[in-house]
Amino acid sequence: MATYRQVVRLLGISARISRPLTVSGYQSAGLHWPSHNTAVPNRWPQNPHWVVPGRTMFVQTQDTPNPNSLKFLPGRTVLESGTMNFAGPRDAHCSPLARQLFRIEGVKSVFLGPDFITISRSDENMEWKVIKPDVFAAIMDFFTSGLPVVNEDSTPSADTAPSDDDDEVVAMIKELLDTRIRPTVQEDGGDVVYRGFEDGIVKLKLQGSCTSCPSSMVTLKSGIQNMLQFYVPEVESVEQVKDEDEEEAAQV
Structure with missing residues (x-):
């Protein structure tokens, strides 16, 4: 991270x-x-x-x-x-x-x-x-085999780009994630994906090297949270969410 x-x-x-x-x-x-x-x-x-x-x-x-x-x-x-x-x-x-x-x-x-x-x-x-x-x-x-990296019917995970359905606060959060935070996180072999904003809490999913990184929570709270709070006063905190498959993989 x-x-x-x-x-x-x-x-x-x-x-x-x-x-x-x-x-x-x-x-x-x-x-x-x-x-x-x-x-x-x-x-x-x-x-x-x-x-x-x-x-x-x-x-x-x-x-x-x-x-x-x-x-x-x-x-x-x-x-x-x-x-x-x-x-x-x-x-x-x-x-x-x-x-x-x-x-x-x-x-x-x-x-x-x-x-x-x-x-x-x-x-x-x-x-x-x-x-x-x-x-x-x-x-x-x-x-060198010429095979596709992913099958044609598969779609990479959605990024954090703002959509027409987002309100002003969510659009600002996504814009910061997409343009200022994700590029830096990807430099470290990971990614952060927007998963929701409710009651002042931004929910994010960490991927790649960030998933089990010892410093992931420090980055999440001291880095991403501080930046979002600085630009978007409505943000009270940032929390990490995990999918079921990741929870099961962590227990193996």
């Missing part, structure tokens, strides 16, 4: 490229070490990338504030609009990409954003260096 200062100042997080793989790691994942670096096999290339035989695809990773979630950037569009959150394998029936990722041991949940994929691991004792090679390979295999 983004920190209070990041939310208020609307600053994105600079991507930090994770470099977990060695030459043997590349080979075990069925990949090729970049040819320009073969002379110095133990040195990372200036711009690390993973190469599929006959094709070149750049996949980078970015840490998130949640140690159990990692953001993967394939260097291309993932979803044309909106976001999609899959709390478990049974929710992934509409996404060939998510189904493929759930086949990897250690993957607990998958979150799809505009240009990134956030993977959350099921066990904090399972090291990312064990999971990453399989995720890299799955992402590259999928995007």
Whole structure:
């Protein structure tokens, strides 16, 4: 989750490229070490990338504030609009990409954003260096297969853009969420979705890396709530809501 200062100042997080793989790691994942670096096999290339035989695809990773979630950037569009959150394998029936990722041991949940994929691991004792090679390979295999990320009859979750049916207060809340808060939260591999406003309480659903992030409540109360209260006096507090599937996944 983004920190209070990041939310208020609307600053994105600079991507930090994770470099977990060695030459043997590349080979075990069925990949090729970049040819320009073969002379110095133990040195990372200036711009690390993973190469599929006959094709070149750049996949980078970015840490998130949640140690159990990692953001993967394939260097291309993932979803044309909106976001999609899959709390478990049974929710992934509409996404060939998510189904493929759930086949990897250690993957607990998958979150799809505009240009990134956030993977959350099921066990904090399972090291990312064990999971990453399989995720890299799955992402590259999928995007070279030509399959759609989601089925045609599936629709990404609705965003927080104001609608004609909203009153002035709700429209202002949605506008702040959509233009000032969500972009920063997505930089950290998550998202926040509007779920209602009643009796001064704004109800929000956290997704992706934010779902189980240790700092999520701090961000929700000290960051998002303070910003909404500053611009919209009618807002008294902000509360997190969860779907049934997320509640069940958290108990597993």
